[in-house]
Amino acid sequence: GESVGLHLPTLSVQEGDNSIINCAYSNSASDYFIWYKQESGKGPQFIIDIRSNMDKRQGQRVTVLLNKTVKHLSLQIAATQPGDSAVYFCAENRRAQKLVFGQGTRLTINP
Amino acid sequence: DSGVTQTPKHLITATGQRVTLRCSPRSGDLSVYWYQQSLDQGLQFLIQYYNGEERAKGNILERFSAQQFPDLHSELNLSSLELGDSALYFCASSVGLGAQTNEKLFFGSGTQLSVL
Numbered sequence: 599g600e601s602v603g604l605h606l607p608t609l610s611v612q613e614g615d616n617s618i619i620n621c622a623y624s625n626s627a628s629d630y631f632i633w634y635k636q637e638s639g640k641g642p643q644f645i646i647d648i649r650s651n652m653d654k655r656q657g658q659r660v661t662v663l664l665n666k667t668v669k670h671l672s673l674q675i676a677a678t679q680p681g682d683s684a685v686y687f688c689a690e691n692r693r694a695q696k697l698v699f700g701q702g703t704r705l706t707i708n709p
Numbered sequence: 710d711s712g713v714t715q716t717p718k719h720l721i722t723a724t725g726q727r728v729t730l731r732c733s734p735r736s737g738d739l740s741v742y743w744y745q746q747s748l749d750q751g752l753q754f755l756i757q758y759y760n761g762e763e764r765a766k767g768n769i770l771e772r773f774s775a776q777q778f779p780d781l782h783s784e785l786n787l788s789s790l791e792l793g794d795s796a797l798y799f800c801a802s803s804v805g806l807g808a809q810t811n812e813k814l815f816f817g818s819g820t821q822l823s824v825l
Contacts, residue, residue, distance in 0.1 A: 641817050642752070642799070644813050687752065
């Protein structure tokens with residue numbers, strides 16, 4: 599069944615600190631993973647993606663790590679800002695199947 | 710702005726009624742996807758169309774149907790509405806086949822459906 603999950607439903611961090619959002623998946627055939635950010639009242643917005651032949655990919659202030667051995671994905675946000683407050687979804691792209699989303703983690707930034 | 714346009718933004722209707730949600734994909738995108746997001750729920754895939762043809766089906770109820778027109782815009786029809794159908798409905802688009810080719814999806818801002 600669909601089993602992309604998140605370890606924590608909520609995460610609170612201090613402004614300026616680094617945030618780490620985790621995601622577990624169970625389908626070893628998955629070959630592409632995406633992180634989306636959803637702000638209140640908006641649709642999911644693409645943040646960063648990673649293919650299964652990589653274990654790390656960096657963007658602007660964000661890094662995605664993929665550990666295929668334990669089927670774990672994480673999103674690291676450096677120097678978290680108030681504008682980073684949102685729900686973050688990991689999504690698993692199984693070849694020839696639909697994109698499967700996790701439940702989401704709500705990131706709250708404390709001033 | 711993702712380039713995906715959804716109308717209307719808000720829709721309030723009564724049980725038993727029928728509504729139509731509309732989506733215009735990004736320019737050049739051939740695939741359109743419909744997702745449902747309920748309170749405290751993740752995004753549930755409903756259906757995908759590619760260049761006018763149904764490509765993949767998810768947890769879409771028989772009371773719901775969709776189509777993609779020659780100009781590539783799509784409509785999601787929801788009929789015999791129930792209270793539990795109240796949710797955010799998102800449309801997304803991609804250049805090609807999406808999951809089959811490891812493509813990212815671009816989402817619209819959604820239609821908030823309230824069934825009273």
